[in-house]
Amino acid sequence: MTIPAMVVRVRQKRIAELISHGKRLDERGLNEYRNIQLEVGVIERAEGSARIRLGKTEVMVGVKLETGEPFPDVPNEGVLTVNAELVPLASPTFEPGPPDENSIELARIVDRGIRESKAIATEKLCVKPQKKVFVVFVDVYVLNHDGNLIDASAMAALAALLNTKMFNYEVKNDEIQVEPGYTQLPVVNHPIAVTFAKINDKIVVDPWLEEEQVMDARITMTMDKDGKVCAVQKGGYGYFSKEQILEAAKIAKEKSEELRKIVMKS
Amino acid sequence: MSKKSSEKLINKNDVRVDGRKLNELRPVKLEVGVLANADGSAYIEQGKNKILAAVYGPKELHPKHLALPDRALLHCRYHMAPFSVQERKSPAPSRREIELSKVIREALEPSIFAEYYPRTSIDVFIEVLQADGGTRCAGITVASLALADAGIPMRDLVSACAAGKVEGHLVLDLTDTEDKAGEADMPLAFMPNFNAITLLQMDGKLTSDEFEQAVNMAVEGCKHVYALQKEALKAKYVVKEAVEE
Amino acid sequence: MINLSTYYEKRQLVLPGDLLAEGDYITGDNTYKEGDKIYATRIGLVDYENRKIYVVALKSFYIPSVGDTVIGKVVEVSLSSWTVDINAPYLATLRASEVLDRPFKPRKDELPSIFDVNELIIAKIVSYDRTCDPLLTVREPGLGKISRGQIIEITPTKIPRVIGRKGSMVNMIKDETGCQISIGQNGLILINGKTPEDERIAIMAIRKIEEEAHTSGLTDRIREMIRRKKEE
Numbered sequence: 001m002t003i004p005a006m007v008v009r010v011r012q013k014r015i016a017e018l019i020s021h022g023k024r025l026d027e028r029g030l031n032e033y034r035n036i037q038l039e040v041g042v043i044e045r046a047e048g049s050a051r052i053r054l055g056k057t058e059v060m061v062g063v064k065l066e067t068g069e070p071f072p073d074v075p076n077e078g079v080l081t082v083n084a085e086l087v088p089l090a091s092p093t094f095e096p097g098p099p100d101e102n103s104i105e106l107a108r109i110v111d112r113g114i115r116e117s118k119a120i121a122t123e124k125l126c127v128k129p130q131k132k133v134f135v136v137f138v139d140v141y142v143l144n145h146d147g148n149l150i151d152a153s154a155m156a157a158l159a160a161l162l163n164t165k166m167f168n169y170e171v172k173n174d175e176i177q178v179e180p181g182y183t184q185l186p187v188v189n190h191p192i193a194v195t196f197a198k199i200n201d202k203i204v205v206d207p208w209l210e211e212e213q214v215m216d217a218r219i220t221m222t223m224d225k226d227g228k229v230c231a232v233q234k235g236g237y238g239y240f241s242k243e244q245i246l247e248a249a250k251i252a253k254e255k256s257e258e259l260r261k262i263v264m265k266s
Numbered sequence: 267m268s269k270k271s272s273e274k275l276i277n278k279n280d281v282r283v284d285g286r287k288l289n290e291l292r293p294v295k296l297e298v299g300v301l302a303n304a305d306g307s308a309y310i311e312q313g314k315n316k317i318l319a320a321v322y323g324p325k326e327l328h329p330k331h332l333a334l335p336d337r338a339l340l341h342c343r344y345h346m347a348p349f350s351v352q353e354r355k356s357p358a359p360s361r362r363e364i365e366l367s368k369v370i371r372e373a374l375e376p377s378i379f380a381e382y383y384p385r386t387s388i389d390v391f392i393e394v395l396q397a398d399g400g401t402r403c404a405g406i407t408v409a410s411l412a413l414a415d416a417g418i419p420m421r422d423l424v425s426a427c428a429a430g431k432v433e434g435h436l437v438l439d440l441t442d443t444e445d446k447a448g449e450a451d452m453p454l455a456f457m458p459n460f461n462a463i464t465l466l467q468m469d470g471k472l473t474s475d476e477f478e479q480a481v482n483m484a485v486e487g488c489k490h491v492y493a494l495q496k497e498a499l500k501a502k503y504v505v506k507e508a509v510e511e
Numbered sequence: 512m513i514n515l516s517t518y519y520e521k522r523q524l525v526l527p528g529d530l531l532a533e534g535d536y537i538t539g540d541n542t543y544k545e546g547d548k549i550y551a552t553r554i555g556l557v558d559y560e561n562r563k564i565y566v567v568a569l570k571s572f573y574i575p576s577v578g579d580t581v582i583g584k585v586v587e588v589s590l591s592s593w594t595v596d597i598n599a600p601y602l603a604t605l606r607a608s609e610v611l612d613r614p615f616k617p618r619k620d621e622l623p624s625i626f627d628v629n630e631l632i633i634a635k636i637v638s639y640d641r642t643c644d645p646l647l648t649v650r651e652p653g654l655g656k657i658s659r660g661q662i663i664e665i666t667p668t669k670i671p672r673v674i675g676r677k678g679s680m681v682n683m684i685k686d687e688t689g690c691q692i693s694i695g696q697n698g699l700i701l702i703n704g705k706t707p708e709d710e711r712i713a714i715m716a717i718r719k720i721e722e723e724a725h726t727s728g729l730t731d732r733i734r735e736m737i738r739r740k741k742e743e
Contacts, residue, residue, distance in 0.1 A: 001443055101364050102364065102365065102368075103369040103456060104361045104364045104365050105365050105368055105369075107361075108361065108362075108365050112469045115469075116470055116471060117470045117471070128462075140483065164301075213463060214320070217372075219466065224471065228471045228472060228473055229468060229471070229472045229473075229477045230468075230470065230471050230472075231469055231476065232452070232466055232467055232468035232477075233369075233466075233467050233468075234369070234372070234464075234465060234466040234467065235368075235369070235372060236372060236462065237372055237375040237376060237461065238376060239376050239457065239462035239463055239464045240462070240463050240466070240474075241461050241462065241463065242463060242481060242482070242485060244459065245463060245466065245481060246478055246481065249477055249478070250474070289666055299524040299711075305572070306570075314574060323600065324572075324600035325600055326600065326601055326602055326644075334641075372609065379543075379552060383600050384641055384642075385601075386600045386601070414526070414527050414553075414554060415554075415570065416570075416572075417553055417554075417571040417572055418541075419527070419541065419552035420527040420528065420552055420553075421527075421528065421545075421550070421552070422527065422528030422545065422550070423526075423527060423528050457528075458528070459528055459530075459545070459550060495527075496526055498527050499554060500524060503524055503554055503569055503570075504524055
């Protein structure tokens with residue numbers, strides 16, 4: 001369990017008070033995201049990569065492709081696996097060691113968005129039916145934690161996947177032979193995560209670190225390109241009313257379209 | 267193990283494979299105070315799910331630097347027995363179990379008066395002995411009873427129930443088969459006194475309207491579970507009350 | 512307009528989260544108020560006293576209180592104090608200064624020879640608050656090491672009934688069985704009789720009180736039960 005970084009009580013109160021009056025300490029609107037900068041292809045060794053700055057939160061995602069065995073219940077489909085690392089340099093609260101519950105939760109939320117929206121056309125990743133498929137490794141690397149790692153990681157992951165190139169190949173005598181040239185990884189849906197924090201009974205979008213330390217609870221809604229909900233995750237020790245959740249779903253639809261445009265442009 | 271595509275899960279009369287209606291819960295059996303050593307305990311059978319919960323605490327937390335100065339630390343472990351599923355599961359905690367332990371803890375936390383017991387820990391152990399879909403919900407339901415049985419002061423019980431979409435229909439309380447073959451699964455936990463949703467997860471695809479309907483359906487399911495929880499507590503303690511009259 | 516409504520009869524079983532009353536009531540034990548509504552926090556029997564609503568918990572654990580007499584077990588001995596398990600969420604500390612009538616001399620005084628690990632003591636709580644563990648003393652008559660007798664454990668909430676009004680119940684049991692009985696507020700009771708048979712009867716009496724704590728006429732029924740058992 002993470003122990004929140006020390007935030008001066010006085011500042012905490014200020015943040016919460018402002019929010020009850022519909023304002024935020026960094027002068028954003030309740031439904032406004034921080035400034036987003038997204039770059040792709042930043043790591044040449046990876047098959048796909050992206051780096052995002054969401055305010056001061058910084059996340060890098062690398063995609064590596066390998067070949068491997070398919071799962072027995074879906075023998076002709078590629079495999080997706082998402083991992084997240086909260087590396088110690090990103091925050092005084094991150095300790096070195098095996099993934100803790102926070103990095104596991106982060107990885108699984110990003111994974112769910114991609115998997116449930118069927119973003120990757122995994123049936124096109126079959127090399128040899130029932131024997132060999134492409135395995136897509138999505139590795140989320142948090143470089144600086146200033147709040148809302150989920151949305152930042154999800155956007156960067158999508159951008160990295162859109163950036164990913166698969167090498168061309170031919171199967172000769174049961175062996176894979178690499179051919180010249182590349183094809184884009186078949187990405188057919190574009191899931192976007194929108195996270196809300198509940199502070200003093202108000203919900204705000206894209207909480208930054210100090211807001212996260214004050215919030216009662218958070219909820220993430222991942223929407224696909226058709227505006228369908230494909231993943232939801234409530235987190236934190238507080239709760240939401242049914243009305244707040246439905247309101248969040250409405251706002252998420254709108255915000256996900258805005259964020260998707262940013263990802264698609266990069 | 268996958269179902270044959272020719273077998274439908276819901277027939278044309280909107281009846282499911284196990285005979286249930288779309289918005290019907292599986293049969294639930296709850297028992298409180300089943301383990302002698304634990305401070306509080308309870309057991310649930312919901313359909314084929316068999317889950318045991320035990321609570322230890324509040325007790326002083328060591329090492330001291332992990333304790334919270336102003337409240338009890340709630341620690342929760344959701345774990346599946348190796349024999350609980352079709353293919354033996356390794357006893358080591360999986361990533362899924364770690365995530366579920368976290369969200370279950372976050373679902374139960376709002377219900378307890380942790381601030382009454384600074385520097386202590388309250389440990390909740392949920393052991394899934396047999397699994398058939400909806401185990402985190404059944405786990406929350408039974409853990410809440412175990413907390414009450416342990417005498418931990420609570421704001422309210424927490425009840426949980428999942429809704430989802432199978433073959434185009436919105437349904438309540440999905441079995442494992444329905445979850446795997448269906449279009450969406452949405453576990454939800456609810457604390458009625460505060461109209462509070464303390465756990466909400468979803469994976470699959472739902473339109474905004476379907477999402478709203480599913481949330482409503484799950485909340486209604488939770489209210490039903492809540493009544494069953496209260497009955498189970500009464501059943502354990504009413505005997506004592508009768509003796510005292 | 513004042514709305515005063517209560518939803519349960521006196522001594523009815525209530526469960527955590529049950530709405531007990533609405534309106535201008537005062538919260539007593541095991542209840543909390545949210546807006547105008549008062550809810551139970553534990554399983555127990557609800558009761559009313561003027562405008563106060565409280566719940567007598569059927570299942571609870573002991574919370575230390577200054578002035579309480581408790582029975583505990585030594586779990587650790589350090590250089591100048593003992594750590595004592597008093598069956599509560601917090602371990603208690605007994606400092607050497609609260610045992611010896613003279614100043615503590617670290618070199619000369621061997622703490623384990625006074626009380627060792629696993630030994631039982633009767634002590635009194637001299638201080639306790641939210642920020643630190645309870646502190647004990649044995650510097651009063653009747654306190655100190657327990658060397659003989661039987662210890663039984665009952666739910667702490669039933670202790671007042673075992674004591675009775677102004678000690679009427681426990682004194683009656685002492686008279687009828689000839690046993691010495693020391694009651695810890697933390698649910699532990701020490702019984703010392705002239706014969707094991709006397710102790711057994713006293714224990715039976717206490718267990719019966721635990722079960723029937725909320726009935727009336729209990730003192731007389733227990734007295735009769737003890738007399739019957741003695742004749743057997």
